[in-house]
Amino acid sequence: MIRILVAEHQDATLVELCELFAIKTGNWVSRTAMCRYLQKLGLNRKKKHGAVAKPGLKESKN
Template structure:
């Protein structure tokens, strides 16, 4: 569900504070929950604004600032699979990462994981 607009949030808080209407009556008037009205009033008093909070957790990866370590691992272990690179990274830094995270990090760095073939050409009969 999308966040309520700032204009609506301001009307809700203004109705409670300026018009001195109870929280329950404000909730009924604007067809919102009582807890939303309480939350908005408290947010206005504490933070001084009614901006909606960011949704979800911030994403963190041990690979974010590990560009140098990743490049070293790939150069030292050119034939390593993603799983092997994850294990080597864990041994080197002490932080385990998933195969998917390793793949994304290598793609961002432009490191190609495809093996180069020897150049063996099949002869046509």
């Protein structure tokens, strides 16, 4: 069931997967439980980074 949800919603966050699981099964699982189960299945979720980090400002020597 979880493999199918991940395949259908590849960009879903852990919270979104929990909500989808609850809608399909009627059972709510915590984000932590979902994460653990995904790890057991070898389906780790990676954080998305919205933008490239800006380089730090250089100090001028006066």
